[in-house]
Amino acid sequence: MPMVLITNDTNHWTWYRGKKGELFxxxxxxxxxxxxxxxxxxxMGVHSSDGELLYTEAEYNAIRGQLDQASEHKRxxxxxxxxxxxxxNKLRRQHDKAIDDLARHAKELAGLRQERQMLLETIEKAAGEQPLMxxxxxxxDALQSFFDDGYDVDHIVKCLLRISSGHSxxxxxxxxxxxxxxGYEFICALAxxxxxxxxxxxRLRAKVEELLYKWLDSPVDDAGAEEISQLAGQIVEHAKEITT
Known part of the structure; x- marks a missing residue:
């Protein structure tokens, strides 16, 4: 009696679903x-495309071996x-981590640059607010005479270093x-x-102007500032007349 070997059991609507390799x-x-x-x-029918008709055991063993080999190749x-x-997936995770690390370092670098800029601005602001020596x-007058002659601070310092007690x-x-x-005040002044x-x-006039501004206790425009300056000058002149 011929036998049919199930070679394809993937059709969901067949009775031999899941019976691949079985013989009927x-x-x-x-x-x-x-x-x-x-x-x-x-x-119960088995479509010819889903089964192999066999007549001998040798044929069965040969086809079954081919099916096993195909299954092994598939596995x-x-x-x-x-x-x-x-x-x-491992490479993708490594790539994602590298991107994340790069983004984090870029963010840290941007933060450091911002801190550096803020520090520079603070230094510049502090230097700008520092009163002149x-x-x-x-x-x-002596320093200005050098500048008027076209010399700079370096030249003045060199002259100071060359000066000796025996020469004037x-x-x-x-x-x-x-x-x-x-020495410290002089260096700060040059720098x-x-x-x-x-x-x-x-100094008296500056103090009088300061007191007048405090007495007004309100902002003044350029014209008001000029009037305060003139008033302070008149007060100083009057004080000089009294004291002489």
């Missing part, structure tokens, strides 16, 4: 179907594919004496800027 006796063949006898005697291919998928008028340079003398007694010391009259 064939009662008869009709319309490209191999009919397997059932309890009712009607027969091996699936294993290789899964391995490649795992490797791809006051130098004696004779020192300011009138233009440098006042600078040398002040620098010897007030950050300076102004001439106010005379007693100028």
């Amino acid at each position: 006796p064939v009662s008869y063949i009709k319309d490209s179907h191999y009919f397997v006898a059932d309890d009712d005697g009607d027969g 091996f291919a699936e294993s290789v594919a899964n391995q490649k998928i795992n490797e791809c 006051e130098l004696p008028r004779d020192v300011v 340079f009138p233009r440098l003398e006042s600078i040398r004496e002040y620098a010897a007694a007030h 950050n800027g300076y102004t001439a010391e106010k005379t007693p009259e100028e």
Whole structure:
């Protein structure tokens, strides 16, 4: 009696779903179907594309071996594919981590740049708010004479270093004496800027203007500031008349 070997069991609507590799006796063949006898005697059909008709055990063993080999190849291919998928997933995770690390470092770098800029602005603001160093008028006049002749601070310092106690340079003398007694103040003045010391009259006038602004206790425009300056000058002149 011929037998049918199920070679394809993937069709969900067949009675031999999940029976791949099993062997069933064939009662008869009709319309490209191999009919397997059932309890009712009607027969259950197996389409010729889903089964292999066998007549000998050798044929069965040969086809069954081919099916087993195909299944083994399929399992091996699936294993290789899964391995490649795992490797791809690992590389993707590494890539995502590298992107995240790069974004984090870029954010940290941007923060450091912002902090640096804020620090520079703070330093510049502090330097701008620092009051100018006051130098004696004779020192300011001596320095200005060098600048008027086209010399810079480097030249003045070189002259100070060359000066000796046995020689006298009138233009440098006042600078040398002040620098010897007030080295830090002199260096700060050259580095950050300076102004001439106010005379007693100028200091009195500045103090009077300060008191007038406090007394007004309100903002003034340029015209108001000019009036305050004139009033302060008149008060100082009047005070000089009283004291002389």
